[in-house]
Amino acid sequence: MEYEAVIGLEVHAELLTDSKIFCSCASKFGGAPNTHCCPGCLAMPGTLPILNKHAVELGIKAALALNCEILPYSRFDRKNYFYPDLPKAYQISQNDFPLAVNGYINIETEQGIKKIGIKRAHLEEDAGKLIHSEHGDYSLVDFNRSGAPLIEIVSEPDLNTPREAWLYLTKLKSILEYTEVSDCKMQEGSLRCDANVSIRAKGSEKLGTKTELKNMNSFRAIERALEYEIERQKRVLEKGEEVIQETRRWDDARGITITMRTKEEAADYRYFPDPDLPPIVIEKDFIEEVRSKIPELSHERKERYIREFGLPEYDAGVLTDSKKLSDFFEECVNKYPDAKKVSNWIMVELLAILNAEGKEIEDISLTPDNLVKMLNMIDKGTISGKIAKTVFREMLDTGKDPSKIVEEKGLVQLSDEDELEKIVDIVLNENQQSVDDYKNGKDRAFGFLVGQVMKATRGKANPKIVNKLLREKIDG
Amino acid sequence: MKITKDDIEYIADVAMLYLNEEKKEHYTEELNVVLNQIAKLGELDTKDVEPTVHILPLKNVWREDKIEPSLDSEQVFMNTENGEEGFFRVPKIIED
Numbered sequence: 334m335e336y337e338a339v340i341g342l343e344v345h346a347e348l349l350t351d352s353k354i355f356c357s358c359a360s361k362f363g364g365a366p367n368t369h370c371c372p373g374c375l376a377m378p379g380t381l382p383i384l385n386k387h388a389v390e391l392g393i394k395a396a397l398a399l400n401c402e403i404l405p406y407s408r409f410d411r412k413n414y415f416y417p418d419l420p421k422a423y424q425i426s427q428n429d430f431p432l433a434v435n436g437y438i439n440i441e442t443e444q445g446i447k448k449i450g451i452k453r454a455h456l457e458e459d460a461g462k463l464i465h466s467e468h469g470d471y472s473l474v475d476f477n478r479s480g481a482p483l484i485e486i487v488s489e490p491d492l493n494t495p496r497e498a499w500l501y502l503t504k505l506k507s508i509l510e511y512t513e514v515s516d517c518k519m520q521e522g523s524l525r526c527d528a529n530v531s532i533r534a535k536g537s538e539k540l541g542t543k544t545e546l547k548n549m550n551s552f553r554a555i556e557r558a559l560e561y562e563i564e565r566q567k568r569v570l571e572k573g574e575e576v577i578q579e580t581r582r583w584d585d586a587r588g589i590t591i592t593m594r595t596k597e598e599a600a601d602y603r604y605f606p607d608p609d610l611p612p613i614v615i616e617k618d619f620i621e622e623v624r625s626k627i628p629e630l631s632h633e634r635k636e637r638y639i640r641e642f643g644l645p646e647y648d649a650g651v652l653t654d655s656k657k658l659s660d661f662f663e664e665c666v667n668k669y670p671d672a673k674k675v676s677n678w679i680m681v682e683l684l685a686i687l688n689a690e691g692k693e694i695e696d697i698s699l700t701p702d703n704l705v706k707m708l709n710m711i712d713k714g715t716i717s718g719k720i721a722k723t724v725f726r727e728m729l730d731t732g733k734d735p736s737k738i739v740e741e742k743g744l745v746q747l748s749d750e751d752e753l754e755k756i757v758d759i760v761l762n763e764n765q766q767s768v769d770d771y772k773n774g775k776d777r778a779f780g781f782l783v784g785q786v787m788k789a790t791r792g793k794a795n796p797k798i799v800n801k802l803l804r805e806k807i808d809g
Numbered sequence: 810m811k812i813t814k815d816d817i818e819y820i821a822d823v824a825m826l827y828l829n830e831e832k833k834e835h836y837t838e839e840l841n842v843v844l845n846q847i848a849k850l851g852e853l854d855t856k857d858v859e860p861t862v863h864i865l866p867l868k869n870v871w872r873e874d875k876i877e878p879s880l881d882s883e884q885v886f887m888n889t890e891n892g893e894e895g896f897f898r899v900p901k902i903i904e905d
């Protein structure tokens with residue numbers, strides 16, 4: 334039988350506020366354990382939550398960028414459960430009246446544009462972080478993340494393949510980054526994703542029993558976990574057995590999903606309105622004010638790069654995939670108007686190195702200023718394009734000024750004709766065979782001679798002058 | 810709706826409360842009285858009444874996004890005997 338998968342994703346993104354959602358402790362990642370905590374974060378009796386207005390603004394901003402409807406009334410509820418990283422024994426979340434509902438984003442699949450529905454987006458607080466102690470039969474808790482603001486974005490089960498899930502996440506991440514709602518760093522936990530997946534006979538309307546997948550630490554891991562789980566469910570059905578509704582943990586090293594042992598049969602969170610927090614009433618003016626702060630998004634930038642700079646669609650797409658890379662490109666173009674040249678250096682040299690080393694633009698020391706300086710040095714003939722690659726690599730690693738690198742390494746281009754002429758003479762003397770070949774019509778021999786001069790000058794010779802001198806000498 | 814002893818046992822279980830047999834009987838009886846009272850409200854015609862989102866006549870009580878100093882380490886661990894190298898020590902939870 335042919336099966337079809339039905340996938341829904343729940344994404345949690347940490348909001349880029351300065352302070353936490355219900356208290357004034359710093360919300361930034363890191364810091365020594367339990368140093369960003371107040372009595373509220375630690376759930377001391379008698380403490381009260383006070384909502385951070387900026388968290389609401391960022392939530393609305395994300396919801397608008399995701400084409401959601403902002404509900405005029407929304408409210409916080411208590412989600413009750415016991416876990417050592419949750420000191421109040423409830424999480425403040427939104428259940429019955431979320432901030433926003435009914436949105437969508439478009440993904441570009443190989444079959445064309447596909448609209449993926451967004452069921453709801455709501456605000457909630459993060460929990461603390463549990464660390465399993467190496468010695469002894471206990472765990473350790475750090476409450477720095479306790480009360481950090483989160484937006485939870487729940488998709489409709491509109492995704493049918495692991496690839497579509499990957500495309501959805503990539504697009505969602507791009508939107509959250511461009512709107513500066515979240516920095517979306519999965520390795521720091523500021524973006525997390527759980528997946529619900531079931532399978533059914535292709536063409537059938539009836540949904541199969543779903544499983545929930547947890548513990549995926551990258552988009553690739555989510556794609557792999559879904560691939561594995563879909564195959565597992567197929568095998569279960571083909572054996573004539575039934576899929577059990579359960580939560581399964583992804584084991585990345587082994588590439589499999591494993592049943593998580595749960596104490597209670599089904600989670601019963603006993604949601605009820607949090608009496609400590611009055612409702613949020615969103616007026617039209619407030620929505621419009623937030624809407625006016627939504628910047629150009631990735632697909633809009635992509636279109637502008639094609640239109641204004643004449644970049645190929647593929648290049649424009651790659652440059653705008655990540656906001657940080659796109660911002661870097663724009664800063665360069667502001668100072669060096671030949672956008673195609675800038676794009677070339679980024680597309681060919683920069684991305685090759687970043688991809689090979691698994692790095693992002695923010696992990697390297699290269700600045701737009703230094704790249705522009707280097708391009709100007711090429712234009713002026715101070716360095717050759719070839720030498721520039723050496724300088725470029727050095728700038729990436731050290732962040733040094735290119736003129737300083739050229740000076741320190743003695744990389745200035747050799748443009749002195751008298752000096753080059755001496756070298757050209759030596760090369761011609763030593764390679765009479767190539768000279769003859771060239772005269773007999775073998776064009777390749779000329780390139781060989783240029784190469785020999787470059788070699789003799791360790792790549793520093795100005796190729797234009799070398800070409801000119803060689804032609805003068807051979808052609809007479 | 811009638812609350813049974815099974816319901817009381819379930820509620821006690823998810824709330825992590827220990828109830829002896831006597832208490833279970835007691836709460837089964839008492840909660841039924843409470844729920845019967847509340848059921849009376851269902852007799853009212855609420856066709857033209859807006860649903861209550863929240864019981865407080867307040868809205869948008871919020872603050873600006875400003876950081877204030879957090880507690881110092883001594884204060885954080887003042888009420889516990891389970892501090893360990895800047896962390897709180899808690900029972901281990903085994904998930905799989």
Ligand SMILES: [Zn+2]
Pocket residue numbers: 353356357358369370371372373374480
């Ligand atoms: Zn706090």
